[in-house]
Amino acid sequence: MPVYSISHVENVRVCVVMVGLPARGKSLIAQKIVRYLSWLSIKSKCFNVGGYRRELAADVGDFTAEFFDPTNKRGLQYRQSAVDSAINDMMKWFVNENGVVGILDATNSTKQRRAEILKLCRDNYIEPMFLESWCDDQDLILQNILDVKTTSPDYVNSESEYATKDFLKRIKFYEQNYETMDVKHDSDLTFIKLVNVNQQIILNRIESYLESRIVYYVMNLHIKPRSIYLSRHGESEYNLTGQIGGDANLSERGWRYAKKLPELVLKSLGEENKHTNLTVWTSTLNRTQQTASFLPYKKKLQWKALDELDAGECDGMTYEEIEQKFPEDFKARDDNKYEYRYRGGESYRDIVIRLEPIIMELERQENILIITHQAVLRCLYAYFMNVPQEESPWMSIPLHTLIKLEPRAYSTIVSRIKADIPAVSTYKEKGTSQLGEIVNGTTSSKSRDLINDSKCV
């Protein structure tokens, strides 16, 4: 029984063709789009021409600015081969793997190059959507250069000052031939042009639903540094008895976590940021609101969309009771936890659908703390960390632990802060109805603990 949402795409294949000089945030945008669409079960992949170039021209060694000089014939050849390979792989991926949104991440800086890609797309019944990131704000460009040079494989062994200089030189070479997109000359093309991130946005011939979703997502992105804090509610009375769902109050230990949470947040903010004002989001259920009740921040919002997975007829039961009463359902859920929908309740996929507007709003926010529930937190975490669907419902996200996510240009830094207040384990392994032992804010070692203490994905 397929259920539709944005993830329903009717035989549409879109090639997002990135356009822009180096250090305009193209790769960041491309990667975010892929992550967002993949989370929504839309098959998407980014084809980064830089990656192909590094592989094909491995013998070149260092990619100094001179490699990108338009008069460097050898460089040009390598670069052309890199583009060809990327496009070739993308076309194969559309056909052989039923790809839906392919992103060609390259500068695609001339009208001629774009015309070639356009033709190729049209010949293959793929809708081309150009996405130009145009920028003349020098601060933004320098910020991007800083990000690139600290993360780009091209400068992995270079000194900082040298890397900046060389990169600026590389940009100059690209500027020689760069042709921006333009409502007059490109009026027949489907394109989005972002001017200085999203200070100004020009949309031309955005027609399909999928294209309009990508536009809306991109519109909501910002690049201000920020942290996202995630926590489950404190241990609840239902957790003690192993019951799922319901609207129970916190246990005595759960209240201790709630009281300690402000201190954990402060510790994680660090001395210099201790006056940072967080926005706090909770679900509409008692246990998340009680957990938030000692936080000193004024802006606390409740979202129904953050409520725990609805277990329908199984609400209030223990896993053992479910196994006894609905053995087939119990097995079906273990076999495909992401798709399994409780009788009269929800699946993980259903949660993703209802979280979609939350993700959009979350992208707009700055520093934020979200107190929610195990299944919902798994889905949020999967979005930020690009965790595949088959894994996300099995992630261990223990009670009494604050998770901090710091999005960077090409990665997200994760750290977790344990409260050192014991709690039951609510982690159920595949094939059993037993939960783990009481642990000190962590789960039993057998669980798939995808969240390590400090991890950069």
Next chain:
Amino acid sequence: MPVYSISHVENVRVCVVMVGLPARGKSLIAQKIVRYLSWLSIKSKCFNVGGYRRELAADVGDFTAEFFDPTNKRGLQYRQSAVDSAINDMMKWFVNENGVVGILDATNSTKQRRAEILKLCRDNYIEPMFLESWCDDQDLILQNILDVKTTSPDYVNSESEYATKDFLKRIKFYEQNYETMDVKHDSDLTFIKLVNVNQQIILNRIESYLESRIVYYVMNLHIKPRSIYLSRHGESEYNLTGQIGGDANLSERGWRYAKKLPELVLKSLGEENKHTNLTVWTSTLNRTQQTASFLPYKKKLQWKALDELDAGECDGMTYEEIEQKFPEDFKARDDNKYEYRYRGGESYRDIVIRLEPIIMELERQENILIITHQAVLRCLYAYFMNVPQEESPWMSIPLHTLIKLEPRAYSTIVSRIKADIPAVSTYKEKGTSQLGEIVNGTTSSKSRDLINDSKCV
């Protein structure tokens, strides 16, 4: 316990300043935005300067094109007074009635006029957002003129050919002083510029969440003529026993409705449109899918967001049982049916929140048939017909009746087609747990039957 969604707006007040020549669809866009935001509980109002002008200059009688001649001093005076009155009323409304989004629906065609409004907004801590509808597609303009002249009070007594000529002349007068918005000269302003509806869209400095929602909504609008068909599922076995919720099958009479539905749709499409291809949306519940099962259309989608209001702990009970078991809840629901949330279930407000993406997608669709449930259908109907929140949960939407909505420029034509197959009434009046008598596809006469047989709202 307030629950947030888009309807949560943090102390932001926005004045949407429409910009555009006559016959550019400004009023249509303005009214749709007000309807959409009001449905989401965001207090919004449109201030139409034309309406003020007709009232203030009632002594003028006919508003022929000459009235709008920039050299007509008396005309100018009246028009200035009309703008002043509209702005004055809007400012009062922001302050006295805590307005959130006010729309100034006028041509606002010069930079000077826009600068005045800008200053006034800034002085009053209101965010100005300009929304220009620019159009050079003559077919579109003529289509708009046709809409306007057949609905505008200015041409109520005029002959068709005269009205077109006069209106074109009026447009010529406005064109003399018209200054379009422009990313160069207006780069400091927050604005949306729509070029030929949404063939091209320019967004400048869209910053707040509310603004970005308005943008996304406007992006999704189209002006192709279409019909929207709404139907509840056929009578279900739960309907027979007066139980709410659940996932029952159709009753024998329900199946008869399902079998007759294709014929009703054909009848309503009319002979000339009988080959129209409808998209069919249902919920994920058996009774809506069974109702759709005889429809010959290939494109059938199921949406979880179209499922019936979740009655939580009351799922499967009759209203009498609810009254006995939860007398206080029963009364609380009658007192404020829109806000009342079933224990562990949903309120009407919750449904509106989950329907919001459906509305967005619905705006993009052309001809469509939606088979859903009583509460959900009330919310959808309320959106299209601008039914206030206190009334929408009490609307009577009988079983075995197909509703057809035909959106027009300034109104929606409603017609309903009865299947002539008896069904129980599922309409519960305030203050009783009794349902109506078995009726022939209609409800008892006491119910607030907001849907008349043919109505134009």
